[in-house]
Amino acid sequence: MSKKVAVLVAGSWGTALASVLAANQLDVIMWTxxxxxxxxxxxxxxxxxFLPDAELSPRIQATTDMAKAVEGASAVLIVAPSSAMRSVAHQLKAHYKPEMLIIHATKGFETESLNRMSTVISEELECEEGRVVVLSGPSHAEEVVKRxxxxxxxxxxxKASAEAAQGLFMNAYFxxxxxxxMIGVELAGAFKNIIALGAGMSDGLNFGDNAKAALLTRGLAEITRIGVEMGANPLTFSGLAGIGDLVVTATSQHSRNWRAGSLLGKGQKLDDVLNSMGMVVEGIRTTQAAHFISQKYGVQMPIADQLYHVLFQERQPRDAVEALMGRDPKTEMEVMTLETWEQWHS
Structure with missing residues (x-):
C-alpha cells in the first residue's frame, strides 16, 4: 500500500488531520x-x-493541482465545507480509482438536496456509499495540531474500510x-452544530449554566429523535460522535459555532457575524437543512426551529427563548413513541 495520502482541502481541520497522518510517517499532499x-x-x-503559529511537518506538502495531489495516493481525505463538497468530489472523479480509501471529515448537509456528505461523495464518484468512511468526534483542530x-x-x-481508516490515523495521542x-455518526456530527449555536447564543445572552445544561440535554434528545427516524442507531448519539462532540462544540471558545452563537446573542447581525468569523460556520447551513428535514420526516425539533427563525427570519434571540420556555407542558419522555422505545430496546 502506498504511504501517500491526499487531503482535500487545506483548512484548519484538514491541516490538523494531515498533521496526524504525517506523525504516523505518511506522506501527505494537501490540495488547495x-x-x-x-x-x-x-x-x-x-x-x-487557519492554524496560526502551528509548525507543520515537512512530510506535509501542498499543491493546487488535484491530479498531482491524488496520483499514487492509497487514501483520499476530503475535508471540504459542506457547501463545496459536491464541487470537490466532482473534481476528484477524474482521478479517483476504486481501490482508493475515501474518508471524509465534514459535518453538515447539502442544503439543496438535504443529503449527507457520504451520499454526495458517492453520487459524484459513482461508488457505493457504504465504502465511504466518515471521521467524526470531539476534536478541535487547534488541540489536535498540538498533539x-x-x-x-x-x-x-x-468494516474493512473503517478499520483501514482507523489504522491510518491511530497513534499515541489520537x-x-x-x-x-455511518448514518448516525454523520447525523450526530452535523446536528450538534445547531445546538452549539444555541449554546453560544445562551452564553451571549448571559443566561448562565442552568440554561445551557438544559439546552444541551434537550438538544441531544432532539437530534437523537430525528436521527432514529432517519435510520440511525440511538446509541450512537450517546457516544463520541454524539454527546462527545456536542459537549466540546457547545462549551469551547475554539468552536466557530459557539462563537457565532455568542455574537448573535450579544445582538450582532448574522451577516456581520459571518464576516467577522472569516471561516465557514457549518451550523448556519445545518440549521437551514434541519428545518426542512424535520418537516420531511414529521419530527419536532423545537430548538432547531427557533434557531431557524433567529437566523433566517429575524426573530430576536430572547423571543426565541421565550417561545421555547412557553411550550405546552410535557413529560420528559413524552416525545418517545412506543415504536421508538421498542427500537431502542430491540
Missing amino acids: RGEDQATEINNKHTNQR CPTTVVVASLD RVYTNRD
Whole structure:
C-alpha cells in the first residue's frame, strides 16, 4: 500500500488531520485552490490563516493541482465545507480509482438536496456509499495540531474500510474507534452544530449554566429523535460522535459555532457575524437543512426551529427563548413513541 495520502482541502481541520497522518510517517499532499497558501505550506511549513503559529511537518506538502495531489495516493481525505463538497468530489472523479480509501471529515448537509456528505461523495464518484468512511468526534483542530490527547470515531458500512481508516490515523495521542452506524455518526456530527449555536447564543445572552445544561440535554434528545427516524442507531448519539462532540462544540471558545452563537446573542447581525468569523460556520447551513428535514420526516425539533427563525427570519434571540420556555407542558419522555422505545430496546 502506498504511504501517500491526499487531503482535500487545506483548512484548519484538514491541516490538523494531515498533521496526524504525517506523525504516523505518511506522506501527505494537501490540495488547495490558493497558490499563496500552497507556497506557504511548502516553504514555511505553516498555515497561518487557519492554524496560526502551528509548525507543520515537512512530510506535509501542498499543491493546487488535484491530479498531482491524488496520483499514487492509497487514501483520499476530503475535508471540504459542506457547501463545496459536491464541487470537490466532482473534481476528484477524474482521478479517483476504486481501490482508493475515501474518508471524509465534514459535518453538515447539502442544503439543496438535504443529503449527507457520504451520499454526495458517492453520487459524484459513482461508488457505493457504504465504502465511504466518515471521521467524526470531539476534536478541535487547534488541540489536535498540538498533539493534545484526542479520541474520535470512524464509521462505514464496510468494516474493512473503517478499520483501514482507523489504522491510518491511530497513534499515541489520537485514538480512533470504529462504528458501523455511518448514518448516525454523520447525523450526530452535523446536528450538534445547531445546538452549539444555541449554546453560544445562551452564553451571549448571559443566561448562565442552568440554561445551557438544559439546552444541551434537550438538544441531544432532539437530534437523537430525528436521527432514529432517519435510520440511525440511538446509541450512537450517546457516544463520541454524539454527546462527545456536542459537549466540546457547545462549551469551547475554539468552536466557530459557539462563537457565532455568542455574537448573535450579544445582538450582532448574522451577516456581520459571518464576516467577522472569516471561516465557514457549518451550523448556519445545518440549521437551514434541519428545518426542512424535520418537516420531511414529521419530527419536532423545537430548538432547531427557533434557531431557524433567529437566523433566517429575524426573530430576536430572547423571543426565541421565550417561545421555547412557553411550550405546552410535557413529560420528559413524552416525545418517545412506543415504536421508538421498542427500537431502542430491540
